[in-house]
Amino acid sequence: MTPTAPFEDLLRELAPQVLGTLVRRHGQFDACEDAVQEALLAAALQWPAEGVPDRPRSWLTTVAGRALVDHWRNDSARRRREASAALDPTHDAPPDPDDTLVLLFLCCHPALSPPSQLALTLRAVGGLTTAQVSAAFLVPEATMAQRIGRAKQRIRDAGARFELPAIGERPGRLGVVLHVLYLMFNEGYTASSGPRLDRPALAEEAIRLARLLHRLLPADGEAAGLLALLLLTHARRAARTDIDGSLVPLAEQRRELWDAAAIAEGLALLTRTLGAGPIGQYQVQAAIAAVHDEAATADGTDWPQILALYDVLVRVAPGPVVTLSRAVALAMVHGPAAGLAALGTLGADDRLAHTHRLEAVRAHLLEKAGDREAARDCYLRAARMTASLPEQRYLTRRAAGL
Structure with a gap:
């Protein structure tokens, strides 16, 4: 399901939050993901005519929950009563926490291969369509659909629990989590398809999750490096298109439109990170972005330094x-x-x-x-x-x- 404007950004932002809530309550990742897709479709059909509800996240959670109840109609009466009570929109319960980071780690479960972890996370957390995920991976859409389907099945078979992994397990999943956020941001910063150059809400969600990850793992150099890279890159967003939406290449951008606060934050992160531990690909990419952002003009760009950094990147992360x-x-x-x-x-x-x-x-x-x-x-x-x-x-x- 691909929501239509003007609701696309809102639905994409809410989808992983609703999915996280359902998985935390009920488990069964694959069934919950299907239910959320049904709720998104209902919203895409109803909201244009009826308007956005006052509490759109609660609306989606309720509709998705009812879809789950329908799917489980043949289960025990006890399960039906519990599901209905938990999903009653009149129930005066405290607001659900944001489970997106937990959902991100769940999708990076060790039962999955790294490519499947990446694909499933972009689909469930990033809210990308299968076509967009396949474009990010440079593979045919049919291949990606099969990969995502198998990944959901393996999550269920592994009996994965909806919680942050133990501290000792986090490093094993961190590389995939970082890569997922990187690909999510790339799709938001330069959309693979459609009438707009970017999907700002998707890029901003990747930055938000990168902040949460850096807060969870403040000593990890690559978590800090990724956040710095996203900030230093997203800082140029306002200058990337002209008044009619046409693409403006980096060399021709009006640099006074760049976000100075985001650049300063990214540079500060990078300064604290570089030299403090093993260097990784996101730290090197952030350093390249920093050289671009620090140049007052395109002609003033230190290209020999950028080339030297790419020589390092080729050794750290060839591709x-x-x-x-x-x-x-x-x-x-x-x-x-x-x-x-x-x-x-x-x-x-x-x-x-x-x-x-x-x-x-x-x-x-x-x-x-x-x-x-x-x-x-x-x-x-x-x-x-x-x-x-x-x-x-x-x-x-x-x-x-x-």
Whole structure:
């Protein structure tokens, strides 16, 4: 179910909270997730005509709870009475706590493989559709649907309890939790599809959860590094589009629109983190973001320092996306031919087959190298490969300019 505007952001924000409440009360993650989807569908159909309820989270919890009762109609009368009493909207109970962080760790249960942990969390906590999750993973949608279904089944079979893992178990799940928040933020900061460049509520929810995680694990350098990275990146949001919603590349952004408070917070986190323990990929990425944010102008960007940081990142967390980003830094330092040569290693990488980013970077470097015809062809190929309308328009305009 994909809610429609203007309720999409609200429903996406509330969905993991409602799911957390139901799982805490009743267990059975897969049944609860299905019930929440039914409630979201009901809201998408009713709220446009009837308006948003005064307590939208309670409304969704009640509707989802009734869906659970319907699913359990053949169970014992005792279970039906208990479920009905617990979900009675007139029951004067204290407000439910925010269980989203607990839900996040549940989705990263060790019974699941790391890819399944990531997929399930983006679906249940991030509120992304299966299509959006598949785009984040660079795999076909049908493959992702099967992976998510199997993950929910394994959560149930493992008898997982809805509670934060014991202190000794947290490090084993932390890497996946951090990666999930990173992917959630990326989808919010640059949406893989749709008419808008970003989904601000999704990016802000990722930042909120990163704050909670950092508060839970204040001594962990990568938890702090991730929060710093998200803050330093999200600080540029107001300058990323112009008045008509068109994409503005980093080099052309009005830097006075950047969020100075978010940049200061991210820099302070990074200063406290770097050198205090083992360095990880999020700390390095935050350092790269900091170099961009500290430059008063695009021409003043310290590209040799950025390239040096990418050289570290390649060793810490190698992968095609890192290689792609490093190629841009390499071109800024040593010229477009050097960047294009670095891209030559990525053409056969299947992980980039479902994204437009390789063709977009290749087009940019070909344009800088003066090969206008080849750059135009690459821009048009990239435009055809993305489902984001702002990116399509931007890439098409670049091609037309050549």
